[in-house]
Amino acid sequence: MFRQISAPVSVQWELTSACNLNCLHCYNYWRDSSHPKGLHVLHGNPGSEIIAKELIRNGVFQVTLTGGEPLTALNKHLSGLTLIQEAGIDININTNLALLTDERLHILKSLGIKSILTSLMAHDARIHDELSNTPGSFEATRNGINKAVSNGIKVAVNMVVTKKNLAMIRETGQFVKNLGAVGFCATKASKPSSCPDFTAYHLNQADLHHMFTELLSVKEETGLNVDSLEHYPACAFPDGITRTALGGRSCSAGKTGCTIGFNGLVRPCSHAQQTYGNIADGFHLAWQAMHEWRSGDLVPQYCKNDCGEFPNRCGGGCRVEAENCSHSLKGTDPFCTNSVPPARVPITKMVLDKNATFLPAKGLRFRNEDVGQIAYASVKNWLLIDNKVADLLKGVHTKNGVGFTLRDLALTFGVSEERAYPTLHLLVSKKLVS
Ligand SMILES: C[S@@+](CC[C@H](N)C(=O)[O-])C[C@H]1O[C@@H](n2cnc3c(N)ncnc32)[C@H](O)[C@@H]1O
Ligand code: SF4
Numbered sequence: 100m101f102r103q104i105s106a107p108v109s110v111q112w113e114l115t116s117a118c119n120l121n122c123l124h125c126y127n128y129w130r131d132s133s134h135p136k137g138l139h140v141l142h143g144n145p146g147s148e149i150i151a152k153e154l155i156r157n158g159v160f161q162v163t164l165t166g167g168e169p170l171t172a173l174n175k176h177l178s179g180l181t182l183i184q185e186a187g188i189d190i191n192i193n194t195n196l197a198l199l200t201d202e203r204l205h206i207l208k209s210l211g212i213k214s215i216l217t218s219l220m221a222h223d224a225r226i227h228d229e230l231s232n233t234p235g236s237f238e239a240t241r242n243g244i245n246k247a248v249s250n251g252i253k254v255a256v257n258m259v260v261t262k263k264n265l266a267m268i269r270e271t272g273q274f275v276k277n278l279g280a281v282g283f284c285a286t287k288a289s290k291p292s293s294c295p296d297f298t299a300y301h302l303n304q305a306d307l308h309h310m311f312t313e314l315l316s317v318k319e320e321t322g323l324n325v326d327s328l329e330h331y332p333a334c335a336f337p338d339g340i341t342r343t344a345l346g347g348r349s350c351s352a353g354k355t356g357c358t359i360g361f362n363g364l365v366r367p368c369s370h371a372q373q374t375y376g377n378i379a380d381g382f383h384l385a386w387q388a389m390h391e392w393r394s395g396d397l398v399p400q401y402c403k404n405d406c407g408e409f410p411n412r413c414g415g416g417c418r419v420e421a422e423n424c425s426h427s428l429k430g431t432d433p434f435c436t437n438s439v440p441p442a443r444v445p446i447t448k449m450v451l452d453k454n455a456t457f458l459p460a461k462g463l464r465f466r467n468e469d470v471g472q473i474a475y476a477s478v479k480n481w482l483l484i485d486n487k488v489a490d491l492l493k494g495v496h497t498k499n500g501v502g503f504t505l506r507d508l509a510l511t512f513g514v515s516e517e518r519a520y521p522t523l524h525l526l527v528s529k530k531l532v533s
C-alpha cells in the first residue's frame with residue numbers, strides 16, 4: 100500500500116525514559132512502574148555509539164532527540180550524538196526546557212541544533228504545574244524558553260490539549276508569542292496506552308473542533324506559525340478551512356519514520372508500544388519487520404474500500420488511538436466519523452517561468468533506494484525521485500551554480516516541455532530546487 104523505503108527518513112530517539120516532570124497526559128507518565136520516572140541512568144542498553152552507527156549506516160536523514168527529558172541525558176549520549184552530527188544528520192530536540200543550563204545550551208549548539216520544540220500546557224502557572232504534576236515547572240520552562248530565545252535558538256511551543264486546558268489555547272498562544280516563540284502547536288493528547296481511564300482528559304469531537312478553530316484564531320491574532328502535531332482523520336475536521344490548515348499530516352509510523360526507545364527497542368512511533376527488534380541487532384531488520392504498518396493491513400475496511408480518501412488524502416486515522424480506544428490496532432480511530440470529509444480549500448498553484456534556470460537546494464542529500472533515490476532538503480521537504488532526475492540534480496551541483504531549465508528536464512526524459520512541467524513543479528513545491 101505504501102512503498103517500502105530502505106530505512107526511515109526521520110527517527111525519534113528517546114535518549115532516556117527518565118523525566119524531571121510527570122505530566123498527567125504523558126505516555127511516559129502512564130507507563131508501567133518497571134520503567135523509571137526518576138533521573139537515574141539506565142544500564143545494559145545499547146551504547147549511544149552503536150545506535151548512532153546504525154542510524155548512519157542506514158542513511159537516516161534527520162533525528163529528533165526526545166524522551167523522557169532528553170536534556171537529562173545529553174552528556175551520557177554525547178559521543179553518539181557527535182557521530183551523527185559529524186555524519187551530516189540533522190538533529191532536532193523535543194524538550195520541556197526546564198533544565199536548560201549554559202553547558203547544555205553549548206552542547207545543543209555544538210550539535211548544530213538551531214530550533215527546539217518545547218512543551219507548555221498553559222499560560223497560567225497553576226494549571227501548567229497541575230498538569231505537569233510538578234510544582235515550579237512553569238517557571239522553569241519559561242526561564243528555559245527565555246534563555247534559548249535570547250541565545251538565538253528558534254523555539255516553537257507544543258501545547259498538549261486535554262479537557263483541562265482546552266479553554267486556554269488562545270491565551271497560551273498569545274503568551275508564547277510574547278516570549279519570542281516562532282511557532283505554536285496545539286496537539287490533542289492521545290490516550291496513553293497504559294492509562295486505564297483517560298475520560299477526564301480525552302477530548303471529544305466537539306472539543307477537537309474547538310481546538311482547531313482556536314488554533315487558527317491564534318494564527319490570526321499573533322501571526323505565529325501554528326500547527327497540530329498528529330495525523331487526524333480527514334473526516335474529523337469540521338470544515339475545509341481547518342482541514343486545509345491542519346490536516347496535512349499523514350501517519351509516518353513505520354512508513355517514513357519510527358522511534359528508537361531508551362532501551363534500543365524500535366517502535367513504529369513514540370505512542371506505540373509494539374516493538375520490532377533492538378537497533379543493536381540491526382536497524383534494517385527492525386525496519387523490515389514493521390511491514391504491517393505500511394501494508395495497509397491495519398487500516399479499517401471502510402477507510403480502504405469505501406471512503407475514497409485513503410491512502411493519498413487521508414491515512415485512515417491513528418492506529419494507536421484506535422488500539423487504545425477499541426483494543427485493536429485495526430479498529431477505528433475514535434475521531435473518525437465515517438462521513439464524507441470536508442473538501443480542502445483549493446490553493447492557487449504557483450506558475451513557474453518556463454525559461455527560468457533552477458538551482459538545487461543548498462545541502463541537498465541523496466539516498467539510493469530499490470527504485471530511484473530519495474532527495475532530501477529537510478524533514479518536510481523530500482521526495483523519492485527517478486534516477487534520471489537525481490542525476491540531473493547532482494550534475495547541476497558539479498556545474499557550480501549554472502542550474503537547469505525546463506528544457507533540460509524535458510531532454511533528460513525525452514518528452515515535451517509540457518509533459519516535464521509537472522515534475523519541475525513538484526521539485527519546486529517540495530523546495531528541492533528554486
Ligand atoms: C514525550 S515528550 C518528550 C520530550 C519532552 N520531555 C517534552 O515534553 O517536550 C515528546 C512530545 O510528546 C508530547 N506528548 C506527551 N504526551 C502526549 C500525548 N498523550 N499525546 C500527544 N502528545 C503528547 C509532548 O508535549 C512533547 O511535544
Ligand atoms: S516533560 Fe515530556 S516526557 Fe516528561 S512527563 Fe512531560 S511530556 Fe512526558
Ligand code: SF4
Nearest residue numbers: 332333334402406413
Ligand atoms: S473514513 Fe477513514 S479514510 Fe475516510 S476520512 Fe475518515 S479516517 Fe480517513
